[in-house]
Amino acid sequence: MSQRQVHLAAHFPGVNNTTVWSDPQSGSNIDFSSFEHFSRAAERGLFDFVFLAEGLRLREHKGEVFDLDTVGRPETVTVLSALSAVTRRLGLVGTLSATFNEPYDLARKLATLDHVSAGRAGWNVVTTNDAFTGENFRRGGYLDRADRYRRAVDFIHAARSMWDSDAGPFDFSSEFFSIFGNFPVPSSPQTHPVLFQAGDSPEGRDFACANADAIFTRHAALEDGKAFYADITERLARFGRSEDDLKVYPGVTFIIGDTHEAAVERSRSVAYQQVSGPGAIAFLERQWGRDLSAYDPNGPLPDIEPDDGSGNLSQGRVQHVKDPRPLIEEWRRLARDKNLSIRDLVVEVSTRHGFVGTADEIAGSMDEYIQERAADGFILIPHLTPGGLDEFVDTVVPALQARGVYRDEYPGDTLRDSMGLPGPTPADQWAAAREASDQPVGK
Amino acid sequence: MNLPLAVAIAPQATTEFNALTSVIRQADSTAGGELPVRWLVLRDDFVSGADALTVSAWLAPQSERIELVPEVPVTHNEPFHVSTATATLDFASTGRAGYSPSVQTDPSAASAVGRRSAAGADAVWDEAGDVDDVVHRLWASWEPDAVIRDEATGRFIDRDKVHYVDFTGTDSVGEEFTVKGPSITPRPPRGELPVLVRVSDDASARAAARFADVAVLDADAFTDAETGRRLLDAVATGPARPTVLLSVALTEEGRTARGEATASVLSALVDEANELVGVESAAEATDVAGVEGILLDAPTPDAAVAALSGGERAN
Numbered sequence: 001m002s003q004r005q006v007h008l009a010a011h012f013p014g015v016n017n018t019t020v021w022s023d024p025q026s027g028s029n030i031d032f033s034s035f036e037h038f039s040r041a042a043e044r045g046l047f048d049f050v051f052l053a054e055g056l057r058l059r060e061h062k063g064e065v066f067d068l069d070t071v072g073r074p075e076t077v078t079v080l081s082a083l084s085a086v087t088r089r090l091g092l093v094g095t096l097s098a099t100f101n102e103p104y105d106l107a108r109k110l111a112t113l114d115h116v117s118a119g120r121a122g123w124n125v126v127t128t129n130d131a132f133t134g135e136n137f138r139r140g141g142y143l144d145r146a147d148r149y150r151r152a153v154d155f156i157h158a159a160r161s162m163w164d165s166d167a168g169p170f171d172f173s174s175e176f177f178s179i180f181g182n183f184p185v186p187s188s189p190q191t192h193p194v195l196f197q198a199g200d201s202p203e204g205r206d207f208a209c210a211n212a213d214a215i216f217t218r219h220a221a222l223e224d225g226k227a228f229y230a231d232i233t234e235r236l237a238r239f240g241r242s243e244d245d246l247k248v249y250p251g252v253t254f255i256i257g258d259t260h261e262a263a264v265e266r267s268r269s270v271a272y273q274q275v276s277g278p279g280a281i282a283f284l285e286r287q288w289g290r291d292l293s294a295y296d297p298n299g300p301l302p303d304i305e306p307d308d309g310s311g312n313l314s315q316g317r318v319q320h321v322k323d324p325r326p327l328i329e330e331w332r333r334l335a336r337d338k339n340l341s342i343r344d345l346v347v348e349v350s351t352r353h354g355f356v357g358t359a360d361e362i363a364g365s366m367d368e369y370i371q372e373r374a375a376d377g378f379i380l381i382p383h384l385t386p387g388g389l390d391e392f393v394d395t396v397v398p399a400l401q402a403r404g405v406y407r408d409e410y411p412g413d414t415l416r417d418s419m420g421l422p423g424p425t426p427a428d429q430w431a432a433a434r435e436a437s438d439q440p441v442g443k
Numbered sequence: 444m445n446l447p448l449a450v451a452i453a454p455q456a457t458t459e460f461n462a463l464t465s466v467i468r469q470a471d472s473t474a475g476g477e478l479p480v481r482w483l484v485l486r487d488d489f490v491s492g493a494d495a496l497t498v499s500a501w502l503a504p505q506s507e508r509i510e511l512v513p514e515v516p517v518t519h520n521e522p523f524h525v526s527t528a529t530a531t532l533d534f535a536s537t538g539r540a541g542y543s544p545s546v547q548t549d550p551s552a553a554s555a556v557g558r559r560s561a562a563g564a565d566a567v568w569d570e571a572g573d574v575d576d577v578v579h580r581l582w583a584s585w586e587p588d589a590v591i592r593d594e595a596t597g598r599f600i601d602r603d604k605v606h607y608v609d610f611t612g613t614d615s616v617g618e619e620f621t622v623k624g625p626s627i628t629p630r631p632p633r634g635e636l637p638v639l640v641r642v643s644d645d646a647s648a649r650a651a652a653r654f655a656d657v658a659v660l661d662a663d664a665f666t667d668a669e670t671g672r673r674l675l676d677a678v679a680t681g682p683a684r685p686t687v688l689l690s691v692a693l694t695e696e697g698r699t700a701r702g703e704a705t706a707s708v709l710s711a712l713v714d715e716a717n718e719l720v721g722v723e724s725a726a727e728a729t730d731v732a733g734v735e736g737i738l739l740d741a742p743t744p745d746a747a748v749a750a751l752s753g754g755e756r757a758n
């Protein structure tokens with residue numbers, strides 16, 4: 001079969017305003033039954049994996065816990081391990097910090113998860129290093145931003161060495177670690193859980209190409225995705241790897257309708273659920289860096305200027321924009337041209353849904369993205385907990401199958417099998433390839 | 444019969460994953476029988492076996508009644524992670540989780556983590572008390588009705604009901620540690636999880652007196668009356684007033700030194716321990732610091748299964 005196959009995965013609805021909590025169909029974001037329902041739907045749809053994000057401190061806004069979005073989540077490894085008992089083939093991928101964990105403890109937990117799940121564990125390595133998050137941990141915000149990927153490279157090397165040891169000795173020394181002992185867990189079914197990366201800077205991309213099996217990216221639109229994919233393929237070559245060795249999964253939202261028009265209409269009403277009046281003001285406050293509570297969300301954009309102190313008004317989020325001024329100017333133009341209120345504007349600029357259409361249209365677009373190498377698969381981000389995947393699985397998955405680009409059964413037992421990844425590469429081989437590349441990874 | 448009963452699996456044996464599914468099935472099925480098992484403890488000394496909490500989470504959906512009480516290594520780990528992981532186990536088991544802090548004095552545990560040096564029993568148990576304190580505060584950092592989903596104001600939570608803990612404790616090498624909070628995980632279904640402490644010396648007895656809901660005294664402590672009495676008194680002279688269990692080692696075949704683990708054998712063991720330290724009866728034990736129940740220490744999952752099914756056969 002010359003056609004590239006579509007891969008699917010599912011992001012459990014997170015703690016931002018993509019998740020609609022006000023809908024009558026919205027259930028608990030914390031009860032295990034929600035995770036179970038969601039994961040069973042993903043497995044029914046033959047998805048590669050369920051994916052959990054992580055944030056180790058509650059988000060704050062204007063110095064207080066942010067209260068407008070869904071708040072609270074379980075500990076990642078623990079809930080994935082429980083999910084392994086209620087699924088059989090679905091991969092279980094958790095976001096876990098390389099900054100606020102230590103290699104021995106995390107490697108042991110992940111090896112345990114790979115055992116109890118019979119080879120379905122994955123780890124999205126993140127490097128959040130801010131002092132704000134550090135306040136929940138013994139060491140505080142101890143790590144310089146410049147060092148975040150260098151520590152992560154060593155962390156992964158140490159963890160892979162432990163997994164390679166098959167319940168044997170390990171001894172690892174580097175700038176960041178000096179650790180030795182016996183790793184107590186025998187080799188797990190995958191030996192190495194599948195490693196994901198989700199940073200976007202040039203260092204982050206090199207880090208992924210030199211260390212990871214997959215990337216979780218926000219470059220989801222067709223042209224943007226193709227450019228990202230091409231960039232990654234080029235970087236991979238420098239580390240002696242090919243595009244088969246690293247899978248690219250953008251996170252995507254979707255809205256399905258019986259007709260195209262119905263989907264567009266639904267997308268619009270979901271967008272207004274995602275952006276409440278107070279939510280719209282808070283969104284602008286993050287860009288303006290100042291309090292805007294006096295403004296009416298149904299009125300025009302604030303005419304005052306953003307705060308100069310590039311104010312850290314909001315903490316605990318991945319920041320994507322550096323200088324807000326050009327963006328704010330653009331929004332003012334847009335609001336003027338289209339006669340948009342604050343809330344309309346925020347809906348317009350922040351809620352674009354990735355795939356909107358009938359099940360057949362969505363299947364067609366996804367197929368196109370995959371054939372065009374804008375992605376290897378998609379991590380779906382539904383807006384409802386826990387039922388947000390159900391309709392997709394019931395309608396889009398059969399449409400993909402009908403096109404001949406989606407499997408009818410799981411190809412094997414492990415997450416590596418589902419993703420079409422090669423077997424694990426020993427830690428020393430990864431290190432040798434990094435050295436041979438002359439790339440200053442994370443430097 | 445009302446004997447509080449726990450079963451523990453040795454740390455080296457927690458990688459026998461398939462056999463553990465038999466243990467959980469067997470233990471779960473003892474409910475309502477002659478010898479109902481209340482707690483399943485997967486032991487974890489941090490340097491052998493699998494991560495007990497992760498294994499317990501996998502067992503949670505495979506069981507309905509038994510309480511899951513993994514040992515959780517606390518000396519070299521982050522209190523914040525201990526709190527969210529135990530709370531999550533309680534969600535996954537719909538309110539059947541507990542935890543048992545395990546301390547590491549072993550230099551091999553220290554060198555595996557590489558953050559600080561090993562310390563003695565007093566220092567690590569003192570730290571475990573501080574860890575347990577902040578773990579409780581983090582569980583309680585969300586009030587039960589913190590989630591409001593109030594559409595009128597657009598608020599998901601009432602942030603006046605989600606609190607910083609601003610905790611300061613002392614670690615085992617004498618350094619201060621702080622935890623800001625609140626937890627990222629809402630209050631677990633049980634609110635507060637029961638805490639089990641293994642008592643083998645004066646330091647652990649003091650810890651049990653400070654914060655245990657269940658204290659498990661090593662059988663070795665009962666080889667002489669004086670040691671047994673001293674540890675029992677120590678456990679009873681604190682705010683916690685835990686239920687006291689006696690640990691009883693099982694053989695590979697799942698037998699006690701007195702034969703099969705039947706209700707009468709186990710009550711006889713309780714009575715004997717109490718007699719040794721001068722307590723008249725199990726009923727009196729709750730008032731004057733005596734042994735109330737038993738923890739069966741199984742070297743392997745198979746031994747636990749044999750012990751529990753052996754008990755059934757005998758009744």
Ligand SMILES: Cc1cc2nc3c(=O)[nH]c(=O)nc-3n(C[C@H](O)[C@H](O)[C@H](O)COP(=O)(O)O)c2cc1C
Binds near residue numbers: 205
């Ligand atoms: C799509 C995407 C998802 C991410 N998810 C998380 C997450 O769940 N938790 C977290 O702590 N960081 C998350 N991050 C942050 C990254 O791991 C990384 O620390 C951050 O992007 C800074 O690295 P960079 O400068 O290379 O982008 C995410 C980043 C991206 C691009």
